[in-house]
Amino acid sequence: MQVTNQNSDHQQVPTERERGNKYLLPFILITSLFFLWGMAHGLDGILIPHLKKACQLNNSQSTLIDTAIFFAYFIMAIPAGIIIKKIGYKNSIITGLLVFAIGAFLFVPAANTRTYELFLFALFVIGCGLTILETSANPYAAILGPSESSSTRLNLAASFNGLAVTIAPLLGGIFILSGVNHTPDQLSAMSDTARAAYLLEEASSVKLPYIILGCILILVAIVFYFMHLPSMKSKPTETEIKPGFFSVLKFSHLSWAVVAQFFYVGAQVCITSFFIRIAQKEAGLDEKTAAYYLTAYGFLFMVGRFSGTFFLKFVKDYVLLSIYCIISILLSLIAIYGTGIYVIYALGGIGFFMSIMFPTIFSLGLVGLKSNTETGSSWLVMSIVGGAILPYAMGTLIDIKHDDIQAGYIIPLVCFLIILYFGVFGHKVKNIIS
Numbered sequence: 001m002q003v004t005n006q007n008s009d010h011q012q013v014p015t016e017r018e019r020g021n022k023y024l025l026p027f028i029l030i031t032s033l034f035f036l037w038g039m040a041h042g043l044d045g046i047l048i049p050h051l052k053k054a055c056q057l058n059n060s061q062s063t064l065i066d067t068a069i070f071f072a073y074f075i076m077a078i079p080a081g082i083i084i085k086k087i088g089y090k091n092s093i094i095t096g097l098l099v100f101a102i103g104a105f106l107f108v109p110a111a112n113t114r115t116y117e118l119f120l121f122a123l124f125v126i127g128c129g130l131t132i133l134e135t136s137a138n139p140y141a142a143i144l145g146p147s148e149s150s151s152t153r154l155n156l157a158a159s160f161n162g163l164a165v166t167i168a169p170l171l172g173g174i175f176i177l178s179g180v181n182h183t184p185d186q187l188s189a190m191s192d193t194a195r196a197a198y199l200l201e202e203a204s205s206v207k208l209p210y211i212i213l214g215c216i217l218i219l220v221a222i223v224f225y226f227m228h229l230p231s232m233k234s235k236p237t238e239t240e241i242k243p244g245f246f247s248v249l250k251f252s253h254l255s256w257a258v259v260a261q262f263f264y265v266g267a268q269v270c271i272t273s274f275f276i277r278i279a280q281k282e283a284g285l286d287e288k289t290a291a292y293y294l295t296a297y298g299f300l301f302m303v304g305r306f307s308g309t310f311f312l313k314f315v316k317d318y319v320l321l322s323i324y325c326i327i328s329i330l331l332s333l334i335a336i337y338g339t340g341i342y343v344i345y346a347l348g349g350i351g352f353f354m355s356i357m358f359p360t361i362f363s364l365g366l367v368g369l370k371s372n373t374e375t376g377s378s379w380l381v382m383s384i385v386g387g388a389i390l391p392y393a394m395g396t397l398i399d400i401k402h403d404d405i406q407a408g409y410i411i412p413l414v415c416f417l418i419i420l421y422f423g424v425f426g427h428k429v430k431n432i433i434s
Contacts, residue, residue, distance in 0.1 A: 038161035042168025045272040054202035063395040070387030072127025077382030080135035097221035100129030104214035158359040162302030173291030256426030257365025266390030267415035304355030322423035332413040
């Protein structure tokens, strides 16, 4: 009888394969979220030159597209962390999807009225939804399995974000960009009616893609509603620092991760926001061809994430991060001082080597946080506000330099230098005395 009970107890212990199967479907669902918010960000590189034309904006005004969506991360990061603690990961994900969908549908009245402020509000709403999604999905993917493989797991999920970054510019180039560009003199020569019709037609091309995106988001939210996600919430131990929004910054590696993430997101958004403009000016490409090169950039970004996931099996995450930063610094110098098509090739290379930075910084920042994971995640998501601040600074610098777009890429160069410091020194976990 005793032996039978022991066997029974032994059979109740799940095997490694059973635990893996338990997490497989939730991981696939979470990965789909990385793809969806990648689509949103991937379209920003199309929206900036497109709405600059449709709404007649200067460089710094056009970067308010980035400011609107990424400022939402700063505003919503703390509420998003509170929402997760109150209603859990699953309900938070559903909430984020629905808010994201509302923002997508707001593109319709914005386009119908050609109101730039309404476009910015729609993007801010999208940013609020993305904040809730990223604050939920990033830590959930990181803790959905063994802690020693969290960087690999998070990079794998983020690889599908890279896939979306590849697809979005291609779709945007086909369905949003018209390829018709009039000079200021040509616009002035048009009648008021013809000019208004042209600009309204340009603005209206965004409606169908965002309607489709909104419908997909609602369908995904319905799927999550009916699916079971395993609870991954941890409880604080007596020796652990108790959860607190500011006390969690006592973990120096988290503090440095927040700084690194701020500059990483700023660098990424700077590079993509002015990609089409620099391709037109420095390489002499037309609008649609430039969009195809942006698609190639997205493809390299995706390949970088998949290959990075593979390399992380053999190379320490902070080592790979540091190596990729050094190469990105060298490529940034080519983008600043190079000429012709080589500038675009350098930016494509940056896309490859920049690809692993966000998920790697995120996972390194969450090491050892345990019950502070949600709060740490809120800080890391809040740091995405770098995507709102640095592109505006870059646009302002370009305007000051009389439309010298290459000079603006000094800002991503500085960003990579700061991330390199995190990869070499700042990531190190130090003992905390509570």
